[in-house]
Amino acid sequence: DAGITQSPRHKVTETGTPVTLRCHQTENHRYMYWYRQDPGHGLRLIHYSYGVKDTDKGEVSDGYSVSRSKTEDFLLTLESATSSQTSVYFCAISEWGRSPLHFGNGTRLTVT
């Protein structure tokens, strides 16, 4: 398995609180991604990174921000969590432009 660790694995938080999810990789891959998975939607891209401090928005980026200060770490922050952000969040990495994405084990986030 690709060396990808997501933390925490599960989290329950209250509406309005900030939340940060962490993705850590040991593969030294350039590209990192955050997806969310919801029933009926498959996986949808939130943000992605193509290098240290190089990030851009995906299709469902509202309410989320990211940071990548080191190659190995990609953080996803929910500034003020809402119930609509209850989801399973996946981090993925890829080595070069068209190589397959390899996914972490996901974080289940529940916003009450």
Added chain:
Amino acid sequence: AQTVTQSQPEMSVQEAETVTLSCTYDTSENNYYLFWYKQPPSRQMILVIRQEAYKQQNATENRFSVNFQKAAKSFSLKISDSQLGDTAMYFCAFMKRLQGAQKLVFGQGTRLTINP
């Protein structure tokens, strides 16, 4: 805009049977990549198979093979001699070019159950 459609929300077959999962996509690109991912109850996303659009030969990986019809924009997955461990959600995905990177656009998924 690229879209990926999986028209079968659920499928169920008996162990050892062959099953085909459908996927269609829409794109104006000529060179692209397509993937099938498997998600078992453990929630892990596992790459099953990959197809490069410029290759005419259909990809195969052991019991998994694809039927890639570029003109029809169809990319179906065939699982031969199905096993109980094949029970999972299966996602078809199209790789789309982004600024500085590529991204996967996923279909809605097909829940496959293999019955003993």
